[in-house]
Amino acid sequence: MANTRRMLVTAVETLDEEKVVSLVKMGLNNGISPLDLIEDVHQGMKRVGMHYEREDYYIADLIMASLIFQRVLTLIPITKENGSEQKPQVIIGTVKHDIHDIGKNIIIGLLRSRGIGVIDLGVDVPPDVFVDAVQETGAKILGLSGLLTSSYEVMREITDTLNKRNLRSRVQVVIGGLVNEDVKEYVGADYWVDDCAYGVEVCRHILNIDVNSSSKTVVGVV
Amino acid sequence: MTPEQRLQTAILLGKPDRVPCAPLIESYAGRRAGLSNYEFMYNYEQAELAFVQLQQEFPWWDVMRSVYFVFHGPIQKTIGFMKPMMPGVDLPPDSEYQMLEYEAITRDDYGLILEAGFHSFLNEFYKRVHKVNDEEIAKARRLQLDILNSQINRARQRGQTFLYGGFTVLAAPLLCMMRSLEQFIRDMYQVPSLLDRVLEVVTEALIADGIASARKTGIPRLFIGTARLTCQLISVPLFERFVWSSMKQTVFKLLDAGITPIFHLDSDWTKNLEYFREFPPGKVVIELDSTTDIFQAHRILGGHTCIIGDVGAPLFTLGKPEQVQEYCRKLLHELGKEGGFILGSGCHVPLEAKHENIDAFFRSVEEWGWL
Known part of the structure; x- marks a missing residue:
């Protein structure tokens, strides 16, 4: 054995x-x-x-x-019964009007394989769905993906709504896709990533997971 | 100099009288002219009127760099290499078109390509993905060539030159789009020898198509799409085996046919730039999309490979006009002053670009483009 x-x-x-x-x-x-x-x-x-x-x-x-x-x-199905299910720590989706999902799906796979629980909201996700998910789950990270420049307005609307609903301080907002420092500032996000591996490291940093620490025997599934 | 002389001088690494101006403007032109993106993508005549209007506003726009003939709605919906979601059809009328990423072909289809040849397979692919028949495929192919020829002629009539005599995609990125990124990665690890054989067949077919297209239009330059598979993502051995080998083969066969390859380098190619030094100087053009560090590219390839680029979509959308002008000024001074440079956007000018930023882009050519 x-x-x-x-x-x-x-x-x-x-x-x-x-x-x-x-x-x-x-x-x-x-x-x-x-x-x-x-x-x-x-x-x-x-x-x-x-x-x-x-x-x-x-x-x-x-x-x-x-x-x-x-x-x-x-x-090996992950179930509550076998003790391997974990509370989601990251919420990710591609913002409204955008259906690109390659980067989003890759980072979700990478996060889950590193033992980090993720809720995947899918593509073309309206702002309220992101904000409701933050409120309902208490996840520490909100990942907003977008490859269109029209995504910037939607991302900004999401951070505005988080502010209005007094949820902004509860969550770190990470944007990914066709983004840079200027987009991060415009949107009011905390981090920007254009590389999935770096995105995982950003999430691990936010969650205070030591890069070299042992993986836990838990995985997140949604 | 005429626009064509200016363009050819830059490609040959010479110093034209002015840096050629070649933004990749498509849907933005329609928006500026008051069209919905649906109208622009589906009505070629209206799209041309939008191009005319924009060029009249900015006469320094001397190189028409367009792939409208590939992405025109009815063409994409029939003979596109991926399943598109189009404005006004699948998306709201003012959306950008987008592509669906899914496993449109399976590993078993590689056998079909090897047995029947790529062209025969491609017809089956179109039928499967776009739900079309042979007649519709033939009609879309004719329409594509008609639009390309018309785009070339109309650009010339308004005093521009046209950059591309045809369009193709490198074999590996093409299969990657058809298979989906994840499944293609699986294939590189799990069936590398099969993939070698398939890529060889596909590369030969794409080269033949590219040469035929450039000969039909009489413009000896070919757009070559390359995406995804750079050393940002894959290892050097994988890049050399599955991308670089077909890239080299494509370049040398096109050069033998008297055609200049113009590589549209989406994503970050910084780690792969040295490879381009293996090609003869002044024979290949690269387009950068603002993800690759264009100044690093110039340090590596200056005096060897003509570079087109690279005002990025975020700058056009969120920047201020003075920021756009400052970036263009830097490009024109640092890359343009010695020749071998063409000022362009990084990939498409976004639909949401601020009008004042487009004004600033063109103004910079007038102010700092003369050499």
Whole structure:
């Protein structure tokens, strides 16, 4: 059993999706607990993250690891009963009138694979839906994605509404897509990111998660 | 100098009398003329009137740099490489058009490409994605060529030159758009040899199409779309294997045919700029979209590769006119003074650009563009 678990960590680290799938199935058949298997996958993900920090892995490698993680989740459903569900800490969506979702989906996959719970609001999301989600969940981070310049007004409307509803101080607003420092200032956001891997680091920083700390055996699912 | 002489001089790294002015203006022209974006995207005649009006306002706009012939509504809805969401049809009339990212082809389709060839596969792709028939595909192809020829002729009639003699996309980014980014990444890791073979077939077909298009229009320059797969995202070995090899092949075959490749470099190419030094000097053009550091690009490729760029969408939308002018002045002084530079927008001028910023952009050419 220990050997299977060690091999699983290595298979994730080397981004061997089919081997990961086969080892997870083998582990479940041999009675290894789902939580232990997820912990092993997280260990592998942590090693992938270290390769990225050392610059011998690229964003595509992180994406590949996140795809493997998502595949594992189809084999090991995350439930309250097995104790692996986590309260969402990040709310993300593409703002109204914009349907671009590549960057949004990638960062959601990366965050979840690093053990951070995420609510995905989808695309073309009206401002009130973002604000209601902040109020209802108490998430610490609101991620607003947009690749159109028309997104800037919508993002600004969202931060204005957060202010009006006295919710702004409860949440850090991170914008992503076709954005820069000027857009961040205009929108009234706290951070801007144009790179998914950096976006994950920003979220970890906000959540006070040490980049080099051990992953927890919990994942967020929505 | 005529606009065409000016353009050719810049491409050949020479010093024209004035820096050529080539913003990629499409939908913004329609908005400025009072059209909805639906009207602009679906009514070519009205789109042309919008271009005329804008050029009359700004006679320094001497290089018509347009891919309207590719993104015209009925064309995109029939022979687009991705499924589009169009203003007035799928989106509100004044929206920008957008593309749906999904797995439009599967890994099994690679077998189809290898068996039937890319052109045959492409017809099946159009039928599958756009729900069209052979007749509609043929009609859209004719319309595309008609609009391109008309765009060229009308640009010349109003005293401009036209930049592109045709349009293509590099094989890897094209398959990436069809497969979706995530699935294409999976393919690079899991079926690299199969992907090599497919890319070879697709590259050959796209080169042939590009050469044919440039010959039909008589403009020996080709727009080549490249997106997503830079070293910002993928490793150097993956870039060299799946992108650079077909890029090199495309460039050298186009050059053999007397055609200048114009690479539209979306996203951050800073880490990949050195590769362009492998091409002969003065033979290739790159367009930067303001994500790549254009000043770094000039340090690496100045005197070797003509650069077009790169006033970005955020600056056009949120900036003040004096900021736009200052940025253009910097581009014209630092990149333009030695030649080999064409002032342009970074990718499209956004629909929401402030009118006063467009005025400032063109004014900068008049003030600081003369050499």
